[in-house]
Amino acid sequence: MRSSKKTPSIISASKRKVKMTFKQILVWTISQATEHLYPFANIKRARRNKMLMQGGGLPSVAPPPNTIPEPLIDAFTLNAKIPIAYYYCNNKINEKTITHNTALKYKIVFALLRTRLFCYYGIEINAFYDATKKYPLKDRSVIIWGLAGCNCEAIALWRGAKRVYAINYNKPICDHKKVEVYNHEEFIAKNVKADIAFSYSSFEHDGLGRYGDPLDPNGDLRAMQEARKTLKDDGILFLGVPIGRDCLCWNAHRIYGEIRLPMLLKGWRCVDVFDAYHIDAPSYPFELPLGQSVQFILVCKKILADFPTDEELTNVYDSQTPYATNNKNVLEKINKIILAHKTSV
Secondary structure, eight states: OOOSSOOOOHHHHHHTTOOOOHHHHHHHHHHHHHSSOOOGGGHHHHHHHHHHHHHTOSOOOOOOOSSOOGGGHHHHHTTTTSOEEEEOOOOOOOGGGOOEEOHHHHHHHHHHHHTTOOOSSGGGHHHHHHHHHHSOOTTOEEEEESOOSSSHHHHHHHTTOSEEEEEOSSOOEEOOTTEEEEOHHHHHHHTOOEEEEEEESOGGGTTSSTTSOOOOTTHHHHHHHHHHHTEEEEEEEEEEOEEESOEEEEETEEEBOTTHHHHHTTTEEEEEEEOSSOOOOTTTTTTSOTTOEEEOEEEEEEOSSSSOOHHHHHSOOOOSSOOTTBOHHHHHHHHHHHHHHHHHO
């Protein structure tokens, strides 16, 4: 799925009078090729880490299991309701491969965000631009659940967040005065109540062991409830998870469909959807081929009940100022799925 917009070139940027330095253009070019931004200062270290890992220069780390342990199969598949596709990943890291977001990296990312040249999950970055404009972050406290690289926390800072808490199993280093970094246990003990949270391509991994976390069939559901507890009563969560037909892609991620998505959204009201793809198909996205998915930004408001009222689920708010990536049709489908689940439990 590709955007219909052409990728900006140096020439077109010049015509639009976008002020880009040579360094920014060079970094943008590299980021387009890699889909993520890796700073020049870390290239040498990354090569050294690779050699150490391959050559046994560091203590070995036990890899996550490449198949689901027999006693956990029913719990992971909801008694065979959710099919399994095997897609194995081992992203356990050690202290030598920790992400380091330097001050230089933040400076570069802010410049790319200002010129709309930052690349994060391809064209999905367009949903971030729209969502964080429609739902302002300025002077808000923001939690980032799962941080790999320099992305969501940089977007929050760029949009004016007053404080950012970055939470990850493998704690990154963030050289910015407004960013505090914690692992899960440290952050829960801090008892923070924030205004806004991000979880983009994060919670679908929880409990699968891919990143060194313990195996837990309900790890994603627990993570969502944990996020709910750390938000203020009027707080919102920008959520991005793979959506399509229900599937467990072991141990890479989960795909959320008509079965597990309502379970994930328990205690939340989905009020908006930002979709960078906008596939024009009646079945989109819940009848994509098994194993395929798309990722939106779901704007989820914390609620006190398990599910929104029937009226809230059937009357989708029609924004008077829609953004390019707003997708009311997908929002309606999500609410219908939640309503069906709500009446069945």
